[in-house]
Amino acid sequence: MEQYSFLFDLDATITKVEILPTIAQVIGKQDEMRELTERTMKGEVPFAESFMKRVEILGVIPVSRVSEIVRDIPVHEELCAWIREHKDRCYVVTGNLDIWIGALMERLGIEKDHVFCSHAEVENDKIAGLTEICDKGKVLEDFPHPFVAVGDGDNDAGMVGAADIGIGFGAVRDVAYSVLNNADYAIYTENKLCRLLKEIASKTCAEGQAEAACCDKAEGFGAPGSKTIVISCAGMGTRLGIGTTKALIDVDGKPLIIRQLELLKDFEDVRIVVGYQAERVISLVNEYRRDVLYVFNHNYKGTGTGASFKLGCRYAGELVVALDGDLLVHPDDLRAVLTSDKELVGGCTPSTDNPVLIHAEEDSEGRKMIVYFSRESGEYEWTGLAQIRRDRLPEGTGHVYQLLEPLIPLEMIEIRTKEIDTMADYEHAVNWIRNGYHD
Ligand SMILES: [Mg+2]
Structure with missing residues (x-):
């Protein structure tokens, strides 16, 4: 049986709070940031336009400081443990910047080549310019099937729709309507998501690999x-x-x-x-x-x-x-x-x-x-x-x-x-x- 890969959105899917508003707290702009993030996740503002605006607002904070804040952000621990356990076939797909999330990815044990994200150049600890904004739909055009995709915001709708199994995950906030329209499942608690992932993984172990060696079946549904x-x-x-x-x-x-x-x-x-x-x-x-x-x-x-x-x-x-x-x-x-x-x-x-x-x-x-x-x-x-x-x-x-x-x-x-x-x-x-x- 062919083995599934698992792709996860980062913000409010892996993390328990929204990343950009959390960074914005440092300069007292969290309300402005939250409003812009909210409108973006609902699809009212195009992702690229909104992201550039948000980076501009946060660009005054030293990159090293942002990286520290993001590294220590609360995450869904059970989900992250599962991702670590299956890290060979797990990927993070996020619009966020490489220079901001690198330390968090390290903390979660996710290798660089398993992260699709936006990129920026740094000069004197400040952002000098964006070199690439991650378009989640585009990134996944060539991604090998079969894969499972998990996300919550409007910019996740493409990858959830393209996935063989698409999951809308609403533990932090409501799942965007566009995601629900493309999903196979919608889930609102971390434990339920982990159990479904375990069940899917246990049904799709690599050829010749014993099920028990690949995942803990007892914690799934079957x-x-x-x-x-x-x-x-x-x-x-x-x-x-x-x-x-x-x-x-x-x-x-x-x-x-x-x-x-x-x-x-x-x-x-x-x-x-x-x-x-x-x-x-x-x-x-x-x-x-x-x-x-x-x-x-x-x-x-x-x-x-x-x-x-x-x-x-x-x-x-x-x-x-x-x-x-x-x-x-x-x-x-x-x-x-x-x-x-x-x-x-x-x-x-x-x-x-x-x-x-x-x-x-x-x-x-x-x-x-x-x-x-x-x-x-x-x-x-x-x-x-x-x-x-x-x-x-x-x-x-x-x-x-x-x-x-x-x-x-x-x-x-x-x-x-x-x-x-x-x-x-x-x-x-x-x-x-x-x-x-x-x-
Ligand atoms: Mg998200």
Whole structure:
């Protein structure tokens, strides 16, 4: 298997504070600098123009002093430890200046030839002129694939988009919209980022290299007995006619997605597949819980929930749970699935129009075993809830039940749910919750 390289933005990705505003504190210009940095990271000011302006402001400070300040800047320690451990295949890609960040790169153990950055000439400890401004998109035009790119600001959008696996990392500040638009994942805590990197690295060890020698697999997501919850929230929910993705709708005082997350609070690896209105889903969920792994299905219009589920299952645990963002499940029934270590499919009494039906037959142990899914006949309705061994899932971009068809016979358990497709469904769901999950 081919080995991935890992490319990291420096400012607010590796560092825990923004570098240029920190330097600007020395001359009392941090507010001016922060504002300019903020506007640049959002893409309101072109990077090169803004960078020249910022260098001009900071140019009055001796280069040796700036270098010291930058060397001692707080960094994400767990991430930096991981980078050091994998330094042969890690690179830093930054618009910042070689003469300013050199000492920091040394402190982090990153070799010069693994740093892409801007360059300047120095005379008498002051900047004499910029000789090259690093254009991250250009630098990476010839960079060998496959690679993973991690960044947060508008000038990272190109490298995140060009990467085989692009990650928006928002531990320090919100990830730029242009990055989210190009990313495969968005992550907001350092620990979650490190776990995903470990999992990717462990899946892509060099040919012939033992996995254990290459990375510590136990700290990724795929440890024995591990479980990943994948909530599909990518779709538009057009039938409801309210103009928002269904996960955001308020059900008796709380957004539907928050109701689901409350039931999942004991689970560490929760992923939400986002597409339509991704930014709104992310900012709402981040207020409740920051350690969710967001997975993008940018092609949500052309694919079904099965495609979203498969994307969520990459680099996941041994058991994966599929849950639709528009499904309310009785808490006791959801718990019954989540605390089980068996493969299970949730069925309910048919209640929606145009349901996918399940025909199940009891086996000798009294378990309901699924014989087929069908649009025509069956005693139960498919709910979208299933728990499956990840390594058994086939490829596919249709619906989740179509991914499950080749795995039949599968055990079905009856669960109580409310799916919200129409306004009438919505009203039923609200009443159901108000009545303590009774009709
Ligand atoms: Mg940055």
